[in-house]
Amino acid sequence: xxxHAKGLIALLRLPYWMMSGGLALLxxxxxxxxxxxxxNVLLVFFSxxxxxxxxxxxxxxxxxESDAVIKPKRPIPSGSLSLKQVLVAxxxxxxSGLSLAFLINPLSFVILLVDSVLLVLYSAFVKRKSxxxxxxxxxxxxxTAFIYGEATIANTVSIISxxxxxxxxGTIGGNxxxxxxxxxxxxxxxxxxxxxxxxxxxxxxxxxxxxxxTGVLAPMPYLLGKFTVYYLPLILLWSILLIASSxxxxxxxxxxxxxxxxxxxxxxxxxxxxxxxxxxxxxxMIGGLL
Numbered sequence: 001x002x003x004h005a006k007g008l009i010a011l012l013r014l015p016y017w018m019m020s021g022g023l024a025l026l027x028x029x030x031x032x033x034x035x036x037x038x039x040n041v042l043l044v045f046f047s048x049x050x051x052x053x054x055x056x057x058x059x060x061x062x063x064x065e066s067d068a069v070i071k072p073k074r075p076i077p078s079g080s081l082s083l084k085q086v087l088v089a090x091x092x093x094x095x096s097g098l099s100l101a102f103l104i105n106p107l108s109f110v111i112l113l114v115d116s117v118l119l120v121l122y123s124a125f126v127k128r129k130s131x132x133x134x135x136x137x138x139x140x141x142x143x144t145a146f147i148y149g150e151a152t153i154a155n156t157v158s159i160i161s162x163x164x165x166x167x168x169x170g171t172i173g174g175n176x177x178x179x180x181x182x183x184x185x186x187x188x189x190x191x192x193x194x195x196x197x198x199x200x201x202x203x204x205x206x207x208x209x210x211x212x213x214t215g216v217l218a219p220m221p222y223l224l225g226k227f228t229v230y231y232l233p234l235i236l237l238w239s240i241l242l243i244a245s246s247x248x249x250x251x252x253x254x255x256x257x258x259x260x261x262x263x264x265x266x267x268x269x270x271x272x273x274x275x276x277x278x279x280x281x282x283x284x285m286i287g288g289l290l
Contacts, residue, residue, distance in 0.1 A: 007080025010073075011060060011089060012053040018274075020145055021049035026274050027149025029281035030227065031160055036153055043100050044152045048145065050097030051112050055119035055141075057090035062123040070185040105155040111148050115141055131193030132206075135175040139210075143168030160226045166217040167273065170242065170266070173210035176203055177249075177263040181256060200254035208246035211266065215242035218273075228287075231280040238272035241265060 025045050028036070035041075060067065060076055061083065068077040075081040081089075094116050101108040118141060127134035143165045150161035179193040180200050187196060195203040218235050221227040245262035252258040279286070 003080045004085075007075035007078070007085075008089065011057050011075045011081060011086065013056045014053075016052055016056070017045075017049040019142065020052040021045040021047070023142075023145040023274065023277075024048045024149040024152065026277040026281065027146050027161060027164065028153045030231070030277040031150055032153055033281055033284050040104070040152070043104050044149070047097050047100035047104065047108070047112060048148055050093045050100070051115055051119070054090050054093035054097060054116065055123070057086050057093060058120055059123040061086050061090065066190065070182075104152050107151045107155050107157070108148060111144060111151055115144055127191060129192070131179060131191055131196070132176075135172050135179070135194065138175055139168045139170075139172035142171045159224060160221065163217075163220040163224050163226060166220070167214055169210040169217075170214035170270070173207040173214070174263070174266060176207040176210070177259055177266075180204065180207075180254065180259050181263065200259070204249045204254040204259060208249040211242045211246040211249075215239035215246070218242075227280050228283040230283040230286055231276050233276075234272045234279065235276040238269055238276070241269040241272075 022045065025041060028044060060074055063071075063074075064076045064083070067074040072078060076083065076086060098109060098112055098116065101112040118137060122134060122137050122141075126137055146164040146167070147157045147161040151157055176194055180195045180203055183193070183195050183200070194206065198206075216239070218239050219232060222229065222232050222235075245266050248262050249259070
C-alpha cells in the first residue's frame, strides 16, 4: 500500500464511523424495530460517516503545526498527504455526505449541513479559544447521531431521539478526561484546555458531573414509554458504571493514574449503549421467543 493510500485511510479515522454512522443507524433500527431497506441503510450510514471523516480532515488541516510537535505520524506532518490533498479530501467528503443526506429527505440534509458548518467552526476557531467550549461542541455533534437516526426514517425529530440526546454528555466528560491525560502535549500546542485553566482536580469533577448526567438520563427513553424493557438492563449497567467511575473521580486525587483507570472503564463500557439499542431493535423478535 502506498504512503498516500495509508495517509488517506488515517485521515478518514474509520473506527469513528461506528460512533457516527453506526450510532445513527442503530437509533433508526431501535425506533422502527424493523429493517428499512438495504439502500436506506447504506445512505444513513455513509452520509453521516463521510461528514465525520470530513470533520477530521478539516481538523488535521488546522492542527498541522501542533500535530507536527505532538502527533507527527498524522498524514500532514508525516508527509503522506499534502495540505492541498487534505483540503480536496475534506471537500469531497462533505459534498458526498450532504448529497447522500439529500437523497434521504430534506431534514436529514439540514441536520448534516449544520453539523458540517459546526465542524469547520470547531477546528478553525472554537478549539483555539476555549477547550471547554470545544469539548461541549464535540459532545453536541456526537448527539446529533440520535436525532439524525430518527430524521432519516421519519423526516422528523421527536421525543424519542431527543430523550437519547443527553447521552452526548458522556462524550463531553470523556473529552475533559482526555485533556487531563494529554495536558503536557496540549500546553506545547497552545490549546487552552479546561485543565490548564482550572486545574486537574476541578476538571475531573466537571467530567464527573457530565458522566452522572449521562447515567441518570440514559434510561429516559424507557421511562417515557418510547422504548421497551429490553433496552433497560444493559443501559442500567452502563449508568451504574458511569456513576461509580464518577464517584471515584470526585473522591480520588486527580493524578494521571487515578484519572486513567476510570477513563478506561468508561471508554470500554460505552459498548453497552449500542448493545442496548440492538436489543431494543430486536425487541419484537425477543418478545416473540419469550
